[in-house]
Amino acid sequence: MTAVSLEHSTVPADTGEVTLLIARRVDPGYEADFELWAKGILESAASFAGHLGYGLFRSSGGDAPLAIYPISVLGGLFLMPHLTALPLLLNSLITAAVFNVLMTYAAMPAVSRLLRGWLTT
Incomplete structure (x- = not known):
């Protein structure tokens, strides 16, 4: 085949x-x-x-999640300290929204461009 x-x-x-x-x-x-x-x-x-x-x-x-790890580390470092005083549901909502936006509009386009040759072979 x-x-x-x-x-x-x-x-x-x-x-x-x-x-x-x-x-x-x-x-x-x-x-x-x-x-x-x-x-x-x-x-x-x-x-x-x-x-x-x-x-x-x-x-x-x-x-292995290529782009998720650095975003998770940076999110934990910079975002989480500001959210600890919020109720759990609000904290989770903000975290999910921020991470989804970063993954969709920052990480995945950058990773796609970086790995274009490998992804399309």
């Missing part, structure tokens, strides 16, 4: 066009089946009007 190529020369997140991102973990030995399935789904989705494109990023196989 030949390898399925689903890569693009640009990462959609770089231009702000991503509206959905789905992560899947493929069991060992099923990679080729997954690639074939993904190719069919992605090509089918591309046939709809307004579709902005797609990309398939492959994991290194590890589960």
Whole structure:
């Protein structure tokens, strides 16, 4: 079976066009089946009007969160001391909001640009 190529020369997140991102973990030995399935789904989705494109990023196989760790450390260092006096639910809400914004608009675009060559090979 030949390898399925689903890569693009640009990462959609770089231009702000991503509206959905789905992560899947493929069991060992099923990679080729997954690639074939993904190719069919992605090509089918591309046939709809307004579709902005797609990309398939492959994991290194590890589960280490690349961008989450530094944000967590810095958040704990700078943000948490100011939130300790707040009620737990409000503290959690603010923490989740800040971390989500940082991950979505700062960390992931930067990591995508940094690892573009690796992510699209």
